[in-house]
Amino acid sequence: MADMMWLRVAAYALLLLSIHGCASYSANIRNVEQQLISQDYQAALITLDKLYAGSDRDAVLYNLNKGMLLRMSGDYSASNAAFETAKQLIDRLEAISLTEQATSLAVNDQVKSYEGAVFEKLLLHFYKILNYLELGKKDEARVEVLQVDQRLKEIKQKQSRDDLPEEAWVRYMAGIVFEDLGEWSDAMIAYRKAYEAYKSYLASYKLSIPYSLKVALLRLADRQGLSDELEQYKQEFGINQWETIAERQHKGELVVVVNSGLAPVKKPNSATVISPSSGQLIRISVPAYVKRPIALSGVNYQVADQQGQLEITEIVDPLAIKALEREMPTIVARAAARQALKYQATKQANQQDSALGLLVNITGALLEQADTRSWTTLPQGIYMARIPLTPGAYNLSLHIVSSYDGRHKTFSFDGLRIRAGENTYQSLHWIPPNVVNLPNTPKEYTRVKATYETR
């Protein structure tokens, strides 16, 4: 008996050690993130390939991350190819898998194919749109915009959600694409829907309606002759002056998008207890989001003699946290069912032999691992500015006030061509070292396309 006791203690000690050694998704992906902050995208892609290239159940996640790394490196076509693969896989995964449901009940949630949360599916479309826009393929971007609309309808129908803050930013982007193509009524509808979604955002997460959206609503309502609606917006926003579509006819627009920081990461929240009645080891492990430090405290732009601030248009943190919160009851229910199953298995095995029981118990507990998968290369926040300019070539500089060391960083983009009646798009990814919270010295973060200097 005493002999058995020792065995138990030794086994538990072993268990605790090995749990710490287990590499979860969030631990693995840190290797990629370290290369991201030094802007070594090729190395990051190789690391990602090594980690997840062959995995079937992580295929969506792999392609989402790959698409994002490729777009950071400036390869927008390859990025869209990866995103398209992810999108098609997501469509297929929406059917419920019988084998995966069964194995996830016996083992853990990590054996299920990663399907992506609502906000991830929508942002996937957004980045495809942005890639197409930066490639100058506006009709392709429009195709993607229509797909977002389809996706949103599907989500609303299946999940019967009436407020969908995730909708705000993608709808706003859809409006920009339609306006760029001169499709005023579609643009108006998209802007209006974005406005309503931002309002629901405001109620739950305090992200206010971007000023540029307010002006766009006024501009389009005016153009479409919606006088009542125009009056209502004027009252609500307190704006009385804006450039009309006719006034903007001979101008182009520069749309600048800055993706800052990294999305929150899931960490396992685990509890291991010994049941007083049976002496069995019970372990539950569920995921919880951890926010990363804020990457910047502001971005300013300067182009020709115009300067101003980029507005925050999307914050990923609250969307992710809320999505997990919504999913939590199912995760916990599955974990509980799993525990009941494992408890029974251990009990049965114990009746045969106590050593076998112990083996079953420990294996069961060891296998209990939280599913920490999420699209971690997404940014934490998206900032935007829409700058009307007369046709010509311009140099754009973006001044980022880093919240990491308070220093100003300047990124310049030269020779941006502005055409009358058309938008030109330029994006930037900003990932300072502190968001990966690594114990290292500050590194230089230059972008391949941009020059770097310190003020």
Place this chain on the structure above:
Amino acid sequence: MNQKRMMSLQNYQVGRFGKICLQLLIVSLVLFTLAACSKKVTRMDVDETKDLSGDWNDTDSRLVSKEMIGDVLSRPWLSDFVQKTGSKPAVIVGEIRNLSHEHIAVGTFVGDMERELINSGRVDFVASKTERKEIREERSDQDLHASEETRKAMGQEYGADYMLKGTINTIIDAEGDEQVKYYQVDLTLISLVDNRKAWVGQKKIKKFVEKNKFRL
């Protein structure tokens, strides 16, 4: 645990529950191996219809070009033009805008149409904008490097009489796992002389797509 004890573990009678677990494990293993079976390739006839995803595919593209070619060659604009001018009309392919929900390769049915129309011998096609650019570069290169007899002069290009333009639109109606997809392809021939529309072709395609609720 010594080796002897480990060995003896295998000989233990496993309970009923354990048996079920084992069976489940074997079944799922078999299923997984089946799913991971190596690739199988079967050759297909190009005219064979096989709908996999419900998205726009080769069959749709073929149906559109077939309909359009048949229509454009049988309409009076062609004979009218020949009667009036005594020569074949020259057509240029303009922009075919994809306004649908899907990324559609428009080039395939436009290419089909171009081939059929040229081979019918009743219509001439002029190289498109991008093609022309390349040809012009070659011509200016010839100007410098080709011999006098073989050199092709500039300013001898054939101006088109009509431009082919078009759009692809979709309407999607979905409920749960069911979806009705409606495609409409509109092509227009516009006279370059006076902007008159000489011919309008239309092809509609409707599909009912059911998504699987379950998978392996």
